Amino acid sequence: MNDNSSGGGQHDTAIAFEQVDKGFNGRKVLDNVSFSVARGEALCILGRSGTGKSVTLKLMIGLHNADAGKVLVGGKDMATLDEDGLVKVRRKMGFLFQSAALLDSFTLNQNLALPLHRLDRTKSPDEVRHAVGETLRQVGLENDGEKMPAALSGGMQKRAGLARALILKPEILLVDEPSSGLDRITAGEIDDLLIKVKSERCTTMVIVTHDIHGARRIGDRFAVLDQARLLAFGTPEELDGRQDMRLRQFISER
Amino acid sequence: MLKSAFESIGRVTLFGARALRDAWTRPLEGQYMLWQFYEIGVGSFLLVVAAGFALGVVMTLHTRSTLVQFGATADIPAFQSLAFFNEIGPLVTGLLMAGRVGASIGAQLANMRATEQIDAIETLSINSFKLLVVTRVIACCAMLPILTIFMDIAGILGGFMSEHLVSHLSWTLYLQRAFENVAFADFIPPTLKTAVFGFLIGTISCFYGYTTNEGSDGVRKAATKSVVISSLVIIMADVILVKCIFFLFPDQAI
Numbered sequence A: 001m002n003d004n005s006s007g008g009g010q011h012d013t014a015i016a017f018e019q020v021d022k023g024f025n026g027r028k029v030l031d032n033v034s035f036s037v038a039r040g041e042a043l044c045i046l047g048r049s050g051t052g053k054s055v056t057l058k059l060m061i062g063l064h065n066a067d068a069g070k071v072l073v074g075g076k077d078m079a080t081l082d083e084d085g086l087v088k089v090r091r092k093m094g095f096l097f098q099s100a101a102l103l104d105s106f107t108l109n110q111n112l113a114l115p116l117h118r119l120d121r122t123k124s125p126d127e128v129r130h131a132v133g134e135t136l137r138q139v140g141l142e143n144d145g146e147k148m149p150a151a152l153s154g155g156m157q158k159r160a161g162l163a164r165a166l167i168l169k170p171e172i173l174l175v176d177e178p179s180s181g182l183d184r185i186t187a188g189e190i191d192d193l194l195i196k197v198k199s200e201r202c203t204t205m206v207i208v209t210h211d212i213h214g215a216r217r218i219g220d221r222f223a224v225l226d227q228a229r230l231l232a233f234g235t236p237e238e239l240d241g242r243q244d245m246r247l248r249q250f251i252s253e254r
Numbered sequence B: 001m002l003k004s005a006f007e008s009i010g011r012v013t014l015f016g017a018r019a020l021r022d023a024w025t026r027p028l029e030g031q032y033m034l035w036q037f038y039e040i041g042v043g044s045f046l047l048v049v050a051a052g053f054a055l056g057v058v059m060t061l062h063t064r065s066t067l068v069q070f071g072a073t074a075d076i077p078a079f080q081s082l083a084f085f086n087e088i089g090p091l092v093t094g095l096l097m098a099g100r101v102g103a104s105i106g107a108q109l110a111n112m113r114a115t116e117q118i119d120a121i122e123t124l125s126i127n128s129f130k131l132l133v134v135t136r137v138i139a140c141c142a143m144l145p146i147l148t149i150f151m152d153i154a155g156i157l158g159g160f161m162s163e164h165l166v167s168h169l170s171w172t173l174y175l176q177r178a179f180e181n182v183a184f185a186d187f188i189p190p191t192l193k194t195a196v197f198g199f200l201i202g203t204i205s206c207f208y209g210y211t212t213n214e215g216s217d218g219v220r221k222a223a224t225k226s227v228v229i230s231s232l233v234i235i236m237a238d239v240i241l242v243k244c245i246f247f248l249f250p251d252q253a254i
Helices: A053-060 A083-091 A108-119 A125-138 A154-166 A184-201 A212-218 A236-240 A245-251 B002-022 B030-070 B073-114 B117-123 B128-167 B171-179 B184-210 B215-248
Strands: A013-024 A027-038 A042-047 A068-073 A093-096 A172-176 A204-208 A221-226 A229-234
Touching: A013 A053, A013 A204, A027 A053, A027 A068, A027 A204, A027 A221, A027 A229, A042 A053, A042 A212, A042 A245, A053 A068, A053 A172, A053 A204, A083 A093, A093 A154, A093 B117, A108 A125, A108 A154, A125 A154, A154 A172, A154 A184, A172 A184, A184 A204, A184 A212, A204 A212, A221 A236, A221 A245, A229 A236, A229 A245, A236 A245, B002 B128, B002 B184, B030 B073, B030 B128, B073 B117, B073 B128, B073 B171, B073 B184, B073 B215, B117 B128, B128 B171, B128 B184, B184 B215
Parallel strands: A042 A204, A042 A221, A093 A172, A172 A204
Antiparallel strands: A013 A027, A013 A068, A221 A229
């Protein structure tokens, strides 16, 4: 089932998947998947482990290429972009990894300053320091800038990862399992941060999650992946109205 | 088995060629490169100096017991310096670095791959190959000759200490005898050949660390392969490089 409705015209589409196939070692993890995400919208991708949710995010940012079909970001086909083209598209995107993936030999300040030093050479060292401090303040880590990632708790690492993803003020934020490994309260704090970013900056978000409670708080639409195919796509209310038992397993809060 | 070995050789060669090509392109990653110089150079200094000093002592003990039979103990300093400058200094420094730096680079990059840190760098629009591989390869090439010089100095110092305790030979006379037969070709080409060792260590260990995709087991394999293959390749390359030096400086071969 491929539902292409995104609620916006072509010019309002931030990300589009067109009949995308992707496999690893002969096993398909995405099979003929199509959907689109409108600008400013938050899409939550739900599904069981191993159904290609994280791969979907990595296709969006060009870490993987589709075996077939097209992945369009801002109207650009990711597979056809050269290195410079990819850099330009990625500059508009932020990625929060499931493990936060902070560079473990850098302090938090250095982790956040790295993209600024490389990509915004107009900024003076003082401006970089200010931008890093400001972003850390937004995620509540203003006093932890000199700490190494290993010295942080899981929740703090997630917040630091989010700060790094936000440092370049991305138009599109990709988030992989924001609540995994966190207690309910800390997961709720991460969700609050994402909601704040979305409302303040009108950032387009694609969030892979197992946490249906958090997904219902943040997501404008849900995409449900099952057995490599798109099982359902739509607003939470639309999906709640469907009688598909398999779908209900993924979207009911129980 | 043979096919796989040739495939690996081909892949490492292409990887090294890419590192050589990218070394001349911007950005130069100066800050990160300096850090690698520090990690590889300063971090290995004590190991190299301690090993060189101990080898110097041991070599003098061995050569003395042999040369004393021929009444040629006056030649001990010359044997010591020629042996260290020509072969012991460069080869032992290369092997020590293959152990220390090879394992470190292989494990670190494999861990960064396993924990998605390399993917994170890519998502920040930073060329991870340039940042992580090229800087390490250049640092290895630059630091090996410098460390070799310190190994030579420590070896000669160790030889002097050993000789001084037995024969009370003065430092001035020891140095005079050590250097009177040393030609340009005894010192410069063998020292510079360690830049090739550095390139091989950097390329091989970066290759196994950067290209692994096997999680934590990949870290173990990358560290082991980096050390074993770097050490083996250095010894094999030494044969070729010594023949090249003999070809370019025929007096050395006599």
